[in-house]
Each structure stands twice: as structure tokens, then as C-alpha cells.
Amino acid sequence: MIDVLNIRKDFPILNTTVYGNPLIYLDNAATAQKPECVIQTVDELYRTCNANIHRGVHFMSEQCTEKYEQSREKVRRFINAEKKSEIIFTSGTTGSINMVACSFGERFVSAGDEIIISEMEHHSNIVPWQLLCERKNAVLKIISFDDNGILRIDLLDSLINEHTKIIAVTHASNVLGTINPVREIIAKAHLYNIPVLVDGAQAVPHGNVDVRDLDCDFYTFSGHKIYAPTGIGILYGKEKLLEQMPPYQGGGDMISTVTFDKTTYAQLPLKFEAGTLNFIDAIALGAAIDYVNNTGRQNIFEYEQKLLDYATQKLASIEGLKIYGEANKKVALVSFLLKNIHHLDTGMILDKKGIAVRTGTLCAEPLLTHFTQTGLVRASFAFYNTFDEIDALCENLEKISLMFK
Amino acid sequence: MTINEKQNQIIEEFSVFTEWIDKYEYLIELGKNLAVLDERSKTEQNLIKGCQSRVWIDAEYADGKIIYKADSDAIITKGIISLLVSVMSERKPEEIINADLFFIDRIGLHENLSPTRANGLLAMIKQMRLYALAFASVQKNEI
Structure with missing residues (x-):
């Protein structure tokens, strides 16, 4: 079992605020945060x-x-x-x-x-x-x-x-x-x-x-x-x-x-x-x-899979949001685009809300070419992320959809 | 209106926004209203290097003035371009070359852009100035 609130105490950076908002760090596939012991x-x-x-x-x-x-x-x-x-x-x-x-x-x-x-x-x-x-x-x-x-x-x-x-x-x-x-x-x-x-x-x-x-x-x-x-x-x-x-x-x-x-x-x-x-x-x-x-790799896997399932389900329910990558077996990350909204626009507004996601080619241009896209938005999770953070991401994506209508 | 008068006008327009989100919404609005750039102008040559979204800037020279046309696939970026175009377009090359673009800092655009994105903004301004320098030399040849 992952006791996420206790785990978060091990990562001092997670207390940071960004533009006055608590940091929601969903760019773990780019780099992960460091626990106190490291x-x-x-x-x-x-x-x-x-x-x-x-x-x-x-x-x-x-x-x-x-x-x-x-x-x-x-x-x-x-x-x-x-x-x-x-x-x-x-x-x-x-x-x-x-x-x-x-x-x-x-x-x-x-x-x-x-x-x-x-x-x-x-x-x-x-x-x-x-x-x-x-x-x-x-x-x-x-x-x-x-x-x-x-x-x-x-x-x-x-x-x-x-x-x-x-x-x-x-x-x-x-x-x-x-x-x-x-x-x-x-x-x-x-x-x-x-x-x-x-x-x-x-x-x-x-x-x-x-x-x-x-x-x-x-x-x-x-x-x-x-x-x-x-x-x-x-x-x-x-x-x-x-x-x-x-x-x-x-x-x-x-x-x-x-x-x-x-x-x-x-x-x-x-x-x-x-x-x-x-x-x-x-x-x-x-x-x-x-x-x-010490945290347990099986615990990490199971918790992150729950985050992934929850995020996938919630993101998929947002009107006009398309998920890229729908294999049955995935690690805890979701790449997506909001319909008719550029990945950079989405990322810039999420950033202002303290939500860190990756946008752009994600260092995989041939992969993006497959989907004839120039960039995507990626939310990637670690075992210190919470279901509330996924809720905040989705709420803000809904708002962004309205802003660009 | 001179370049500086236009810049002051923009600063005044932005002064009503206290929240960043309102600034972004205004930029989105400006972006949506920017005149469409002809597909033929969206060439590799007109593409600005150093931007995270694709930005094209084209320029024409007529009656001693430069007319800029620009586009981007990202709307907020397009809003920023729209501001640049409104300040710089339909002016003589030397006005553009000598311009001090103080409005960018004053409306809080710089602080709202990460270094990578601010580099993109600088790349756009640099390209607009390069056009002005090129047309200035054309102007001299005419005399």
C-alpha cells in the first residue's frame, strides 16, 4: 500500500508553490523529484x-x-x-x-x-x-x-x-x-x-x-x-x-x-x-x-496503475480530448490533445495554474509523424501524485476548452 | 500614431487586467482576430527558428512602408504576434530599426514567458527587424 500523504513528506519540492498555486508536478517522465534521503x-x-x-x-x-x-x-x-x-x-x-x-x-x-x-x-x-x-x-x-x-x-x-x-x-x-x-x-x-x-x-x-x-x-x-x-x-x-x-x-x-x-x-x-x-x-x-x-516496487506499480486508470477515464470523458496511446499495458503516463487547441496553449495555461506537464514533440518526432502531429501534451505520474491532482488537471482542461471556443 | 504612442495604447489596454488569466484571454481574442496568413506565405523560409510553436512572418514593402503579416498554430502566440504586428506594421524601415519595444515588459509579457518562450519572442522581433534592415537597403538603392 502507498500512503501517499506520508510519501509526499519525503519530497520537499512538492511543497513548492508556482505563481501562488501549489505545484502539481505531472512531468515525471522527463525527470522525477528527489526524496530527502537522496x-x-x-x-x-x-x-x-x-x-x-x-x-x-x-x-x-x-x-x-x-x-x-x-x-x-x-x-x-x-x-x-x-x-x-x-x-x-x-x-x-x-x-x-x-x-x-x-x-x-x-x-x-x-x-x-x-x-x-x-x-x-x-x-x-x-x-x-x-x-x-x-x-x-x-x-x-x-x-x-x-x-x-x-x-x-x-x-x-x-x-x-x-x-x-x-x-x-x-x-x-x-x-x-x-x-x-x-x-x-x-x-x-x-x-x-x-x-x-x-x-x-x-x-x-x-x-x-x-x-x-x-x-x-x-x-x-x-x-x-x-x-x-x-x-x-x-x-x-x-x-x-x-x-x-x-x-x-x-x-x-x-x-x-x-x-x-x-x-x-x-x-x-x-x-x-x-x-x-x-x-x-x-x-x-x-x-x-x-x-x-523500501517503498516497494510492487506497491509503486499498483498505485501508479490506479492513477493511470483514473486519469485515463477522466481525461477520456473531457469533450474533444483525444488520447494518444491506447495499449492495454501502459506505464503511468497519458499523452493527449484538446480538439483544435495547440499543445503549447494548453501547457501555458496549465503552467499558470501550477500544473507542470510536458508539451511539444516529446523527443520522439518520428512517433508524432505517425499521428501527423507536431506536438502533444503529456501528463506523467509518479507514486507521490494524488487523485486530487488528476482532478485539478481535468478541471483546468475543461476550462481551457471553454476559453478557446 | 507613432510607435511609442501605439505602445502606450497597448499598455493602457492591458492595465485593466489584474489577473494573468484575463491577459491570456485577451491575447486569445487578439489571436483569433489576426488576419489570416495566406498558405503560400507559410514557407520554410518564413518560419521562425527558436519558437515552440510554428510561427511564420512575412513582410511586404510598399510606398516606403513595411506591412507585416504573420501567423502561428498556437493561439496565445498568435495574440502576441498580433501585438507586434500592430506596433510595427505600416511603418518606415528606420522607425522599426530604431524602435525601443518597451511595451513587452510593461504589459508583463516577459515575466509571463519562460526563457525558452521568451527566446521565441526575441526571435520574432529579430526577424521583423531583419526585414526592416533589408528594406532599408532597398530604399537606399532607390535613391
């Missing part, structure tokens, strides 16, 4: 335990290194990876996907090869692959989705062939909310020995993720969307693949020995962690994971 972790580290990791023999450096590695272990358990060496700290989902596109691409992709992504990807899971295709003269192929926002995995067989080198697909759409059948996609891809990268940025905050159960080859997510600080993220990769991939960036921490003739690289995961990593926020990611675990 804020305190960052604050305390800078006050009491800040020294560069994996380097000094001195007390504080060793303490910091230990906390950093403990955090890696928390992440491993959080997504049920087999080994700590398969957990790489990155700057975020975008950083993780670029790392795979560059490093995996360097090793395994050549001219004429093919990469499959889906029509509902965030730009972060499109552009790195396009860049790779340009570098290697490879071909990008697209799994489309239907008008309800459901991926056409029946088309997968016709897209896969002997040239396919990797499939990269989102676990949950940041616009449609659709939870994709990634397990099925992975099983099919593995029949042909094709590895699969899953973009988990929108899935990890909302429920259980088990990378071994999914059998995915790569899994990526961002700290800031699961209540951790910005600038830290995760790449999970199967050890046997990561071992075969060349380093992504060179620098400190990722080397074993350096001479001007030849450099040898560190073992996993440090091979992919060049330079001074964002170790403070990596440790705070561990604190965020503790917070989520």
Missing part, C-alpha cells in the same frame, strides 16, 4: 566523504570507492544482473546507448549490415544508431506500430535477416506509455543470435525489471527518472559481449598499464568507465534504489 546523501558526501575513487590509498578515497562499489551492487540486485562487472555507470540512458552504438558498432557492424529499432523510440535510441549507420554504411530498419500505439512485432520476421546485427527497442514508450513485449522480441532475436538492447528509461521507475529473466543483452536507464540525481545512469551488458567490445573512451580508470607503445585496459566494468566518474551521484543512485525498494 538529497541528504549528496549533501553529506560533499561535506564528509569526497575523494576520487579507485586511486588513492588514503582513508577517504577508499571509503568513497567502497560506497561507489556498494552502489553498483545495489544496481545489480535492483535489475537482477548476474555479475557486478556487467553494471557500468554512465551519464544516463543517452550516454549508455551511445556507448553501445559506438563500441558494439565498432566491433560488430560493417557496411551493408542492418540495425532494427522501432517507430516509437525516443531520439536517444534513434540518433546514436543513425550516426553508427552513417559511419559504417549500415542500414537502419524500423518496426512500426499501429494506431493504438502497439508495436507490430508480427512484422519482426520480415525485418530480420542475416545482415541484422542488433535490435534496439524501448521497454516503455515515453509518449504512448506502451509497455512493449520485449521478452518476446528478445526470444525471437535470439533464435537468430541477434543481441537486443532495451531502453529502460521509462520502465525502470514503474515496476520490476529483471534483466536475466528478460534475457536482454543490454539494458539502459537513467538515475534522474528513478528519484536519483541527474547525470548518472546505467548500462547493463552481458559480460561475454562487453568483453568483446573495445573501450568507448580512453582515459584514467579504464587502463591497466600505459606505455607509449601499448596500453592495456582494465577489467570490466572499469574498462568502460574512463575518467573521473560522477561517483557522488552514483552513490546517491544507490540511496534512491534503497528508497524505491
Whole structure:
């Protein structure tokens, strides 16, 4: 059970007022707010335990290194990876996907090869692959989705062939909310020995993720969307693949020995962690994971699904409101448009009421092109949101409809 | 009416609104009443970069004066454009180049716009000024 009023006390920012109205924060898919324990972790580290990791023999450096590695272990358990060496700290989902596109691409992709992504990807899971295709003269192929926002995995067989080198697909759409059948996609891809990268940025905050159960080859997510600080993220990769991939960036921490003739690289995961990593926020990611675990991922999932059902039903009852994304299995977000009202107009007026929603292309222009739209309004929920906040959103949308008549 | 007189008139019109919502409703009204821009003018070239909604500004030069025509797919934005057009249109290029657009701050438009949206407003004004500079050079060539 989620005791939402008590939970809200853990998030100091939720007491903020915006233009004199209490903040109603419905832009959680863009970034989530931080609980006190995460804020305190960052604050305390800078006050009491800040020294560069994996380097000094001195007390504080060793303490910091230990906390950093403990955090890696928390992440491993959080997504049920087999080994700590398969957990790489990155700057975020975008950083993780670029790392795979560059490093995996360097090793395994050549001219004429093919990469499959889906029509509902965030730009972060499109552009790195396009860049790779340009570098290697490879071909990008697209799994489309239907008008309800459901991926056409029946088309997968016709897209896969002997040239396919990797499939990269989102676990949950940041616009449609659709939870994709990634397990099925992975099983099919593995029949042909094709590895699969899953973009988990929108899935990890909302429920259980088990990378071994999914059998995915790569899994990526961002700290800031699961209540951790910005600038830290995760790449999970199967050890046997990561071992075969060349380093992504060179620098400190990722080397074993350096001479001007030849450099040898560190073992996993440090091979992919060049330079001074964002170790403070990596440790705070561990604190965020503790917070989520203590709240209970099943509790979070169930409560957010109730919010989603309530919001969907209420929004759908507003005259002239169209919801984009009507899959049966969705994460807690709803994208919509009011008839004949521009998304920016809707967003500007909601903003004045203290209601934060996302408007625009939502970093998924090809997805919007599918619906011949230039922008949408998105309300995305976290487990600290309330049913009253959804009521306030809907009341204001009704008023906006009248204003523009 | 000079540019400054027109600006003062707008400031006076807005002074009756104490609530932001009333300002927005007035902008929506202005937006709805802005003369329709011909579809042929909604070209890539006339599209202003840096706006969150699509904004097109076109300009003609006749009898030594510039006539601006503009449109947006968002109504509040269109209302803001309507104000800009009413201040800047049908004036000589040098009037526009030298104009001090004080009305924007005085009616509270700037404070009502986030930095990204304020950038869009600045981009619109910049484009209108660029037209004025271009027509000013045409004017000189004529002499």
C-alpha cells in the first residue's frame, strides 16, 4: 500500500508553490523529484566523504570507492544482473546507448549490415544508431506500430535477416506509455543470435525489471527518472559481449598499464568507465534504489496503475480530448490533445495554474509523424501524485476548452 | 500614431487586467482576430527558428512602408504576434530599426514567458527587424 500523504513528506519540492498555486508536478517522465534521503546523501558526501575513487590509498578515497562499489551492487540486485562487472555507470540512458552504438558498432557492424529499432523510440535510441549507420554504411530498419500505439512485432520476421546485427527497442514508450513485449522480441532475436538492447528509461521507475529473466543483452536507464540525481545512469551488458567490445573512451580508470607503445585496459566494468566518474551521484543512485525498494516496487506499480486508470477515464470523458496511446499495458503516463487547441496553449495555461506537464514533440518526432502531429501534451505520474491532482488537471482542461471556443 | 504612442495604447489596454488569466484571454481574442496568413506565405523560409510553436512572418514593402503579416498554430502566440504586428506594421524601415519595444515588459509579457518562450519572442522581433534592415537597403538603392 502507498500512503501517499506520508510519501509526499519525503519530497520537499512538492511543497513548492508556482505563481501562488501549489505545484502539481505531472512531468515525471522527463525527470522525477528527489526524496530527502537522496538529497541528504549528496549533501553529506560533499561535506564528509569526497575523494576520487579507485586511486588513492588514503582513508577517504577508499571509503568513497567502497560506497561507489556498494552502489553498483545495489544496481545489480535492483535489475537482477548476474555479475557486478556487467553494471557500468554512465551519464544516463543517452550516454549508455551511445556507448553501445559506438563500441558494439565498432566491433560488430560493417557496411551493408542492418540495425532494427522501432517507430516509437525516443531520439536517444534513434540518433546514436543513425550516426553508427552513417559511419559504417549500415542500414537502419524500423518496426512500426499501429494506431493504438502497439508495436507490430508480427512484422519482426520480415525485418530480420542475416545482415541484422542488433535490435534496439524501448521497454516503455515515453509518449504512448506502451509497455512493449520485449521478452518476446528478445526470444525471437535470439533464435537468430541477434543481441537486443532495451531502453529502460521509462520502465525502470514503474515496476520490476529483471534483466536475466528478460534475457536482454543490454539494458539502459537513467538515475534522474528513478528519484536519483541527474547525470548518472546505467548500462547493463552481458559480460561475454562487453568483453568483446573495445573501450568507448580512453582515459584514467579504464587502463591497466600505459606505455607509449601499448596500453592495456582494465577489467570490466572499469574498462568502460574512463575518467573521473560522477561517483557522488552514483552513490546517491544507490540511496534512491534503497528508497524505491523500501517503498516497494510492487506497491509503486499498483498505485501508479490506479492513477493511470483514473486519469485515463477522466481525461477520456473531457469533450474533444483525444488520447494518444491506447495499449492495454501502459506505464503511468497519458499523452493527449484538446480538439483544435495547440499543445503549447494548453501547457501555458496549465503552467499558470501550477500544473507542470510536458508539451511539444516529446523527443520522439518520428512517433508524432505517425499521428501527423507536431506536438502533444503529456501528463506523467509518479507514486507521490494524488487523485486530487488528476482532478485539478481535468478541471483546468475543461476550462481551457471553454476559453478557446 | 507613432510607435511609442501605439505602445502606450497597448499598455493602457492591458492595465485593466489584474489577473494573468484575463491577459491570456485577451491575447486569445487578439489571436483569433489576426488576419489570416495566406498558405503560400507559410514557407520554410518564413518560419521562425527558436519558437515552440510554428510561427511564420512575412513582410511586404510598399510606398516606403513595411506591412507585416504573420501567423502561428498556437493561439496565445498568435495574440502576441498580433501585438507586434500592430506596433510595427505600416511603418518606415528606420522607425522599426530604431524602435525601443518597451511595451513587452510593461504589459508583463516577459515575466509571463519562460526563457525558452521568451527566446521565441526575441526571435520574432529579430526577424521583423531583419526585414526592416533589408528594406532599408532597398530604399537606399532607390535613391
